[in-house]
Amino acid sequence: MVLKVSEANGSFDRYHGDFEGSEGLLRASCPSFGETFVGGMALRSKRSALCAEPPTSSCGPSLSVASVIPTSPSKSSVLSASSGCSMPIPIVLPKKHNSFPGRGSVHTWIDGMRAQSPPPIRSLPGDTPELFDLEAAIYKSWLEDHPSALSSFDRVIKQSHNKQIVVFLDYDGTLSPIVEDPERAFMSAEMRATVKEVASCFPTAVISGRSRPKVYDFVRLSELYYAGSHGMDIQGPSNISDGFRVKGTKSRDKKGNDATNFQPASEFLPLINKVTTALIENTKMVKGAKVENNKFCVSVHFRRVKEELWEGLAERVGNVMKEFPTLSLTHGRKVLEVRPSIEWDKGKAVEFLLKSLGFQDTNDLIPLYLGDDKTDEDAFKVVNSTKYGCSILVSSVAKPTEAKFSLRDPSEVMGFLCKLVHWEKCRQDPNSIYMDRNFSQIP
Numbered sequence: 001m002v003l004k005v006s007e008a009n010g011s012f013d014r015y016h017g018d019f020e021g022s023e024g025l026l027r028a029s030c031p032s033f034g035e036t037f038v039g040g041m042a043l044r045s046k047r048s049a050l051c052a053e054p055p056t057s058s059c060g061p062s063l064s065v066a067s068v069i070p071t072s073p074s075k076s077s078v079l080s081a082s083s084g085c086s087m088p089i090p091i092v093l094p095k096k097h098n099s100f101p102g103r104g105s106v107h108t109w110i111d112g113m114r115a116q117s118p119p120p121i122r123s124l125p126g127d128t129p130e131l132f133d134l135e136a137a138i139y140k141s142w143l144e145d146h147p148s149a150l151s152s153f154d155r156v157i158k159q160s161h162n163k164q165i166v167v168f169l170d171y172d173g174t175l176s177p178i179v180e181d182p183e184r185a186f187m188s189a190e191m192r193a194t195v196k197e198v199a200s201c202f203p204t205a206v207i208s209g210r211s212r213p214k215v216y217d218f219v220r221l222s223e224l225y226y227a228g229s230h231g232m233d234i235q236g237p238s239n240i241s242d243g244f245r246v247k248g249t250k251s252r253d254k255k256g257n258d259a260t261n262f263q264p265a266s267e268f269l270p271l272i273n274k275v276t277t278a279l280i281e282n283t284k285m286v287k288g289a290k291v292e293n294n295k296f297c298v299s300v301h302f303r304r305v306k307e308e309l310w311e312g313l314a315e316r317v318g319n320v321m322k323e324f325p326t327l328s329l330t331h332g333r334k335v336l337e338v339r340p341s342i343e344w345d346k347g348k349a350v351e352f353l354l355k356s357l358g359f360q361d362t363n364d365l366i367p368l369y370l371g372d373d374k375t376d377e378d379a380f381k382v383v384n385s386t387k388y389g390c391s392i393l394v395s396s397v398a399k400p401t402e403a404k405f406s407l408r409d410p411s412e413v414m415g416f417l418c419k420l421v422h423w424e425k426c427r428q429d430p431n432s433i434y435m436d437r438n439f440s441q442i443p
């Protein structure tokens with residue numbers, strides 16, 4: 001079977017591209033087809049179109065997949081914003097302030113959103129068994145590069161002797177299942193109890209795109225640390241280590257303990273409120289569109305919008321963005337995210353929290369990060385850069401990712417976290433009932 005892939009050529013300007021790599025392309029090998037193919041993720045996201053395409057090769061269908069998205073945010077001018085901290089936060093200015101993202105960009109965002117949230121295997125009417133087999137083969141092949149963190153548990157915690165585990169958790173799609181209504185993305189009581197157990201064993205933080213108070217309202221565990229707005233609103237421990245130059249403001253956490261608040265984009269607050277109003281005004285006529293103000297960033301939800309209206313909605317968002325040159329756009333799971341163009345992301349939040357927890361030497365640590373979305377990739381990279389760090393993508397379909405391991409869905413996340421807790425209890429007390437090294441007692 002031959003898979004032909006054509007590369008998207010949209011202009012990116014200030015709009016963050018998708019995954020980074022030598023060519024910005026996903027490469028996956030699919031031995032069963034005797035070929036290496038490129039862009040398998042896009043294949044899934046475009047499969048309806050794919051079904052309609054006639055085969056052009058005697059060996060099988062020829063695919064034209066144009067949702068491969070180049071690479072990094074603009075590396076143009078860097079300014080410094082003061083934000084109540086002694087470390088300058090660079091602002092990334094767009095290369096071209098007045099360039100309207102053309103159709104290519106709009107399509108790129110839409111393709112990117114689709115690639116981040118492909119439908120589960122065999123959920124579309126008209127899928128053929130061949131397509132199912134192809135997708136299953138792609139997923140199987142992808143699993144070889146991103147093995148299950150459950151079945152590879154020993155590898156995840158390898159060399160853990162005397163190492164401090166620190167757990168970072170994304171919220172939507174990781175602790176709670178993805179649902180139509182963002183206001184109803186509740187986590188289960190079992191998941192809450194499991195996360196509570198995790199926090200009793202290890203320093204644990206939730207890092208979410210939601211505003212910090214909102215994600216706290218969903219999780220409701222005062223023993224965790226929280227970073228909202230994709231890491232731009234952190235409430236961490238108070239023991240900022242001496243060597244770390246970023247200062248936060250002192251506060252109290254929900255338990256009344258000393259805490260540190262750090263908001264590197266605080267100067268953008270008025271602008272974020274302004275863009276929220278403009279986005280609401282400019283998208284209210286699109287049925288199903290929803291604008292969610294996450295304090296230092298804004299989400300425009302596409303999930304309940306008919307797909308034929310996506311392009312129009314994306315164009316409306318692009319039009320609004322023209323008026324806000326210091327804001328950037330990224331995409332996630334059926335969502336466009338508007339955020340300040342500062343060099344701060346979930347990865348930086350992980351670094352901040354590790355340092356504010358007092359961990360200077362990451363060689364003594366096993367930072368674990370579990371997340372399901374595009375913005376979690378920044379954190380995967382940071383965790384991967386540590387000696388023992390472990391990055392886990394939550395996805396039931398093959399997706400381009402920096403993560404080393406994978407879990408299919410929040411229920412597997414819960415299974416993994418349970419295993420981690422039991423493993424830690426076993427490590428602390430070798431005579432405990434958890435001594436079964438095969439973890440057979442673990443639910």
Ligand SMILES: O=P(O)(O)OC[C@H]1O[C@H](O[C@H]2O[C@H](CO)[C@@H](O)[C@H](O)[C@H]2O)[C@H](O)[C@@H](O)[C@@H]1O
Nearest residue numbers: 171172178179180182185208209299303333335
């Ligand atoms: O970083 P996260 O905690 O994963 O937050 C990312 C975005 O999550 C939410 O949207 C996503 O989940 C919704 C509920 O399941 C779903 O309806 C939506 O389509 C997803 O994109 C949240 O509403 C956004 O504000 C977050 O930025």
